[in-house]
Amino acid sequence: MKNYLRLLTHVLLISWCACNPCTRVESVDISAGVLLENGSVIYDGLEYPKSTWYEELADELVKRYGCPCIGRVCMWKCCGPGQTPFNGSCLDTGLAEVNPFNPPVYRGREPSNITAYGTFFYMHGHPCIDSYLVDTADVNEELFIQENGTLMEVAIGGTQWHLPTGYCVDMKYHNNSVAPRLVAAVCFPEENVSTDDSPLLYIAYAVGLLLSVPFLLATFLVYAMIPELRNLHGMCLMAYCAGLIVAFPFLAYLKLHVGRIGVAMTGCLVVAFIVYYAFQTSFFWLNVMCFDIWRTFSGYRGGSTNKRRDNKRFCLYAIYAWGVPAILTACTAGMQFSDNLPSHIVVPGFGSRRCWFVNWLSEFVYFFTPVLFLVVSNVIFFSVTAHRIRSIRQETAILKGAESSRSDKLKKDKQRYALYLKLFMVMGVNWTVELISFAVGGSNWYWIVVDISNIALGVVIFFIFVWKKKVRGLVQKRFRHMLGMPPVATDSRTGRWTTSSAPTEDTRISADETAIRLKDMH
Incomplete structure (x- = not known):
C-alpha cells in the first residue's frame, strides 16, 4: 500500500509540475519499451529521449507514452499496418498499395519527389471520434497530401487545409475488380479549431x-x-x-x-x-x-x-x-x-x-x-x-x-x-x-x-x-x-x-x- 501511494504521488507530481510533451492523440504506448540509464526508451526500434515521453496513471497502472511526432512528420493511417478499410471495417490485405502504405505526396497540386513511406511516421487509427469521409472516387473531390503532413482537400465547397491531427488517410477498395483509391476521414471543424466556442x-x-x-x-x-x-x-x-x-x-x-x-x-x-x-x-x-x-x-x-x-x-x-x-x-x-x-x-x-x-x-x-x-x-x-x-x-x-x-x-x-x-x-x-x-x-x-x-x-x-x-x-x-x-x-x-x-x-x-x-x- 505504501508503494502504491508513493507511486501515485510520483505520478501526480509529474502531472502538476510538468506538461506532457505532446497530446494523447500524438502519443503511442511504449510501456513495453526498454528504459535506458540516460532516460531514453527504446521501443519498436525507435529511441525516445527523456524529453519525448511521459507517464500517466491508467487503470491503477502507470503507463509510459512516447511522442514520435517530435522531430518527425507524422501521418495518421485510418487502419492498422497491412490493413485497409472494407465495408466499414479494417481487414488484413496483401495489396501492394498497402504493403507498404505509400500514398502520393504533393507540393501544392504538383507531385513531389519524396515518398510517404520514407518520410512520414505512421500513426494508426482515427485522431478524432467524429469525422466525414472524403472519397477520391467522387469526381468532385480530390486529396493532396503535402510534404509537411498537411492535407489539401479540394471539393465543391472549395479548398480546405487540414493539419496532420485533423485527418487520417487510407487506401479503400470495394472488390478485387476495382483498383484501391485514396480516402480520408476528416475531423469535423468543431474539433479542429482550438478557439471553438464552448x-x-x-x-x-x-x-x-x-x-x-x-x-x-x-x-x-x-x-x-x-x-x-x-x-x-x-x-x-x-x-x-x-x-x-x-x-x-x-x-x-x-x-x-x-x-x-x-x-x-x-x-x-x-x-x-x-x-x-x-x-x-x-x-x-x-x-x-x-x-x-x-x-x-x-x-x-x-x-x-x-x-x-x-x-x-x-x-x-x-x-x-x-x-x-x-x-x-x-x-x-x-x-x-x-x-x-x-x-x-x-x-x-x-x-x-x-x-x-x-x-x-x-x-x-x-x-x-x-x-x-x-x-x-x-x-x-x-x-x-x-x-x-x-x-x-x-x-x-x-x-x-x-x-x-x-x-x-x-x-x-x-x-x-x-x-x-x-x-x-x-x-x-x-x-x-x-x-x-x-x-x-x-x-x-x-x-x-x-x-x-x-x-x-x-x-x-x-x-x-x-x-x-x-x-x-x-x-x-x-x-x-x-x-x-x-x-x-x-x-x-x-x-x-x-x-x-x-x-x-x-x-x-x-x-x-x-x-x-x-x-x-x-
Whole structure:
C-alpha cells in the first residue's frame, strides 16, 4: 500500500509540475519499451529521449507514452499496418498499395519527389471520434497530401487545409475488380479549431430557443381563438409565428448536436431543409406585414374594411410568403443533389461537414441573400410609411373634428405601424447584425447580445402583440363566453371591467355582411 501511494504521488507530481510533451492523440504506448540509464526508451526500434515521453496513471497502472511526432512528420493511417478499410471495417490485405502504405505526396497540386513511406511516421487509427469521409472516387473531390503532413482537400465547397491531427488517410477498395483509391476521414471543424466556442454556449442557445416556443404558440392560439383578432393583420401574424414555431425546435436540435450528427444522413438533411424553409417563411411573412402597412398608408382612405376582400388578399399574401420560400427551398435542394457541377459553383453542402451549410459562403448565397433583400425592402416600406404618416398630420387634425370614425381608424393604423416597427427592429435589425457577424467572424461569444435577442424573439412578440390591456380584455371575454358567463365591458370613465349583457363596441356588427367593421386591436 505504501508503494502504491508513493507511486501515485510520483505520478501526480509529474502531472502538476510538468506538461506532457505532446497530446494523447500524438502519443503511442511504449510501456513495453526498454528504459535506458540516460532516460531514453527504446521501443519498436525507435529511441525516445527523456524529453519525448511521459507517464500517466491508467487503470491503477502507470503507463509510459512516447511522442514520435517530435522531430518527425507524422501521418495518421485510418487502419492498422497491412490493413485497409472494407465495408466499414479494417481487414488484413496483401495489396501492394498497402504493403507498404505509400500514398502520393504533393507540393501544392504538383507531385513531389519524396515518398510517404520514407518520410512520414505512421500513426494508426482515427485522431478524432467524429469525422466525414472524403472519397477520391467522387469526381468532385480530390486529396493532396503535402510534404509537411498537411492535407489539401479540394471539393465543391472549395479548398480546405487540414493539419496532420485533423485527418487520417487510407487506401479503400470495394472488390478485387476495382483498383484501391485514396480516402480520408476528416475531423469535423468543431474539433479542429482550438478557439471553438464552448459546448455550453450551444446548449444555452438551444434551451433559449425551446423556451421561446411556448410564447410563440401562445401568441398564435390567442389570435386564432379570438374572432376580433382574426382579421387580415392577425392572420399574417399567425402565419409569421407558425414559421418560427416550426423553425426554433429544429434549430435547437441542430445546436445540441453540433459536430455529432452523422453526415449525409436522411434525418440530417430533412432537419436542415425544414429549418431553411421555416425561417424563410417567417422572413417573407414579416415582409408581407411591412408591405401591408405601407399599402394601408400609401393611398390612405378611411372607412370600414371588408372581410371577404381581406380573405382574398390574405390568400395572395400566402401564395407569396409560402410559395417563394418553397421555390427557394427547391432550388437549394436542386443544387444540393446535383452532380458533376463545376468546381466554382457554390453549393449548399448540407450534411458534408454538419447538417447546416458547409461554410459561410454557402450560407450567405443561399440563406442570407434573400434575407438581406427582404430586410432592405422592409426598411424602404417603413421609411416611406413614416414619411406618409408625417405628411398627413394636418389631415389627421381636420379629421378629428369632421370624421371621427375615419380619424379613429387612422389612429389605429398608426398604432399598428408602431407594433410592426417594433417587430422589425427586433427581427430585421438583429439578423442584419447577424449577417455582419458572419462577415467579421470570430467567436459567438462576441455576439452574445444579438444571439440572446434572437432566441428571445418569441417572448418579445408575445409582449408586443398579446400582453396589452385590450387584448387581455378580449381573452378574458372569450373565456367568459366559453364558460357561459356574462360578457364584460370597460367603463370609459374608470377603465374598470364590469359585467354587461349588452353588446360592446368591439363586437357590434352591421346587418350587411360586406360592411363588417370590427374594432382594430392593433
